[in-house]
Amino acid sequence: MRRALICAALVLTAAVAHGIYQLKYDVARLETELTRLDRDLIAEREAIGVLEAEWSYLNRPERLARLAARHLDLKPTAVHRLDGLERLPLGPLARRPAPSAPPLPVAKPPPRGRSGGALLASARPAL
Amino acid sequence: MRPTPEQLVLDSWPPAPARPRRPHGRPQAIETGRNRLLVTGLVFAVLFLILAARLVHVTLLMGGEPSLAGAPAAARAHAERAEILDRRGELLASNQKTASLYANPRVILAPEEAARKLTRVLPELSYGSLLGKLDSKRGFVWIKRNLTPKQQYAVNSLGLPGIAFQTERRRVYPQGRLMAHILGFTGVDDRGLAGIERYFDERLGARRAGERPLTLSVDTRIQYALRDELARAVGKFRAKGGAGVVLDAINGEVLALVSLPDFEPSLAAAAAEEARFNRATLGVYELGSVFKIFTLAMALDGRTVGLSDSYDATKPIHVARFIIRDFHAKRRWLSVPEIFLYSSNIGAAKMALDVGGTAQRAYLDKLGLLGRSRIELPEVGLPLYPARWGKISTMTIGFGHGIAVSALQLASAAAAVVNGGVLVPPTLIKREAGAEVPGRRVMSPETSATMRRLLRLVVQHGTGKKASAPGYLVGGKTGTGEKAGAGGYRRKALVSSFVGAFPMTKPRYVVLALLDEPVGNKDSFGYATGGWTAAPVVGRVVARIAPILGVEPVDEAAPEVRRAMVVTTGGGKAKLASF
Numbered sequence: 001m002r003r004a005l006i007c008a009a010l011v012l013t014a015a016v017a018h019g020i021y022q023l024k025y026d027v028a029r030l031e032t033e034l035t036r037l038d039r040d041l042i043a044e045r046e047a048i049g050v051l052e053a054e055w056s057y058l059n060r061p062e063r064l065a066r067l068a069a070r071h072l073d074l075k076p077t078a079v080h081r082l083d084g085l086e087r088l089p090l091g092p093l094a095r096r097p098a099p100s101a102p103p104l105p106v107a108k109p110p111p112r113g114r115s116g117g118a119l120l121a122s123a124r125p126a127l
Numbered sequence: 128m129r130p131t132p133e134q135l136v137l138d139s140w141p142p143a144p145a146r147p148r149r150p151h152g153r154p155q156a157i158e159t160g161r162n163r164l165l166v167t168g169l170v171f172a173v174l175f176l177i178l179a180a181r182l183v184h185v186t187l188l189m190g191g192e193p194s195l196a197g198a199p200a201a202a203r204a205h206a207e208r209a210e211i212l213d214r215r216g217e218l219l220a221s222n223q224k225t226a227s228l229y230a231n232p233r234v235i236l237a238p239e240e241a242a243r244k245l246t247r248v249l250p251e252l253s254y255g256s257l258l259g260k261l262d263s264k265r266g267f268v269w270i271k272r273n274l275t276p277k278q279q280y281a282v283n284s285l286g287l288p289g290i291a292f293q294t295e296r297r298r299v300y301p302q303g304r305l306m307a308h309i310l311g312f313t314g315v316d317d318r319g320l321a322g323i324e325r326y327f328d329e330r331l332g333a334r335r336a337g338e339r340p341l342t343l344s345v346d347t348r349i350q351y352a353l354r355d356e357l358a359r360a361v362g363k364f365r366a367k368g369g370a371g372v373v374l375d376a377i378n379g380e381v382l383a384l385v386s387l388p389d390f391e392p393s394l395a396a397a398a399a400e401e402a403r404f405n406r407a408t409l410g411v412y413e414l415g416s417v418f419k420i421f422t423l424a425m426a427l428d429g430r431t432v433g434l435s436d437s438y439d440a441t442k443p444i445h446v447a448r449f450i451i452r453d454f455h456a457k458r459r460w461l462s463v464p465e466i467f468l469y470s471s472n473i474g475a476a477k478m479a480l481d482v483g484g485t486a487q488r489a490y491l492d493k494l495g496l497l498g499r500s501r502i503e504l505p506e507v508g509l510p511l512y513p514a515r516w517g518k519i520s521t522m523t524i525g526f527g528h529g530i531a532v533s534a535l536q537l538a539s540a541a542a543a544v545v546n547g548g549v550l551v552p553p554t555l556i557k558r559e560a561g562a563e564v565p566g567r568r569v570m571s572p573e574t575s576a577t578m579r580r581l582l583r584l585v586v587q588h589g590t591g592k593k594a595s596a597p598g599y600l601v602g603g604k605t606g607t608g609e610k611a612g613a614g615g616y617r618r619k620a621l622v623s624s625f626v627g628a629f630p631m632t633k634p635r636y637v638v639l640a641l642l643d644e645p646v647g648n649k650d651s652f653g654y655a656t657g658g659w660t661a662a663p664v665v666g667r668v669v670a671r672i673a674p675i676l677g678v679e680p681v682d683e684a685a686p687e688v689r690r691a692m693v694v695t696t697g698g699g700k701a702k703l704a705s706f
Contacts, residue, residue, distance in 0.1 A: 056301035061351035
């Protein structure tokens with residue numbers, strides 16, 4: 001009986017000791033991992049900072065203007081190319097209203113011979 | 128007689144009763160040993176029980192997250208100077224880790240080869256001086272500080288012995304010279320020396336974790352448009368310099384602030400004094416006719432004159448040793464709107480006299496033109512005006528001579544004139560959406576409305592025709608001030624400016640352009656006045672920035688627009704700006 005007890009106690013001791021050492025090394029490993037992650041985090045944040053600065057540098061308006069002039073066929077928005085949606089004539093849609101619906105209010109189509117811009121088309125000579 | 132064996136036995140009879148007795152000798156040692164073992168075993172058992180209990184407790188019973196022991200604080204080695212952003216979040220200034228290259232010449236075996244390879248990768252270094260450094264007997268020598276990551280990689284790939292990097296931090300301005308005068312720059316120890324960097328040095332350099340970036344009110348796109356057009360005019364008219372401001376007329380936010388010539392912030396220490404001088408806020412100039420805005424405003428606001436009044440502008444005014452004459456004199460009586468339209472000095476001087484020096488001075492003070500601007504920059508100039516504000520001063524100040532103010536101040540006062548009569552202090556920091564805007568009423572809304580129409584008149588029919596941007600209803604005033612030199616004004620040294628606002632039906636933005644000593648050319652028929660040099664800048668800038676700012680173009684000839692801009696000159700007769 002006593003021998004069995006001693007045996008059991010020894011086995012338990014061994015198991016517990018093993019468990020404790022395992023835990024200790026696990027913790028040490030996790031701590032190293034944590035330090036490594038922290039360092040990586042700092043490095044990544046630095047990299048993000050560099051990229052943000054580079055992005056701002058590449059987005060300098062004068063650089064974009066230069067590139068746009070070289071590669072794109074765009075020009076600055078001239079004011080006569082801007083207009084409000086409500087000024088668009090309904091055109092063909094107005095001439096064919098839905099049969100069941102009451103006739104749509106017809107907008108006068110723009111007279112022929114005028115140039116595209118609607119804005120200054122109604123300009124009269126200064127007094 | 129010797130006792131007999133029988134007596135001996137009888138003497139010790141009866142034998143003493145048996146008593147429990149400690150074993151001694153070997154049996155006793157074993158007993159002691161066993162006891163001690165037992166005690167030790169018990170002690171260890173208790174200790175291990177505690178350990179086992181703690182183990183169970185930690186692994187099974189305590190299910191919550193373990194508390195981190197100061198890990199986030201370790202993530203930031205030291206607090207950094209805060210970033211500066213523009214109103215849309217574009218990065219204007221940040222701290223970067225840079226590698227500075229140094230060498231240990233004692234360890235370098237082949238200095239020529241090392242110098243050759245290094246100059247190939249870093250072409251800005253001179254071979255001769257580099258060789259001299261690497262050939263020396265010193266233990267430490269700088270080769271080049273603050274390399275970019277690309278340069279660092281290139282140098283590293285060379286695989287040269289005896290050279291190494293040291294990490295340094297540097298303030299970087301990705302937008303370069305575009306924001307030079309606004310941002311300023313920092314010195315060696317990351318302390319602000321000029322501009323926003325200096326004004327907010329404490330706020331930016333706060334050594335606390337998680338410092339938020341500083342958001343300015345400036346818009347990079349507007350800044351670029353203004354700088355581009357201003358630089359073009361400075362070049363075209365061979366001016367010494369220029370200044371430009373774009374202000375939000377309602378809340379005082381500065382959308383753009385340009386001063387030319389400017390400098391590269393990363394090379395600020397080597398920049399010329401002329402380039403570092405902020406002509407928009409620090410420079411004070413006698414701006415000339417733009418001041419007529421305020422003369423008219425104070426005269427109308429104080430009901431000294433009405434729109435139907437007129438002044439005799441037939442002859443120049445002779446007072447003391449001065450002659451006040453008109454540029455392109457009409458030589459007739461001019462109505463109040465005409466005085467503004469044709470920028471008559473004679474008319475303005477007489478109007479100022481009617482207002483009176485005391486009232487004039489008080490009004491200009493109210494408009495913030497006599498004190499230092501409260502903009503968030505250290506480089507702000509103090510306005511200059513006469514100590515004794517006599518009759519002559521009143522007259523000359525009426526048309527903007529004898530008083531020197533900064534461009535920003537003028538723009539801010541002009542904003543008060545057009546926005547309904549409320550003076551809002553200009554600011555470089557973006558205002559919170561919905562925050563209350565600090566403002567002080569300086570004139571009646573009616574006066575402001577009248578002034579808006581008069582300003583529109585100047586651009587439609589007056590000296591400011593070149594500031595017109597079709598569709599955007601630009602209104603404004605030209606100014607041509609002569610710079611004061613020794614013993615009087617220098618006729619040929621002008622400060623030409625134009626201050627405008629748009630859209631004049633309900634102004635949202637004020638744009639000012641100023642040229643320092645422009646020279647007339649063939650295209651301007653030799654004229655270097657505000658109408659020829661500065662007004663076109665404002666017109667072009669408005670055409671460029673209006674779509675960005677979301678200002679809808681209107682048909683300027685539409686009846687409702689023309690009705691809104693009509694200038695009634697009393698007697699019930701509306702004059703549709705056809706004088």
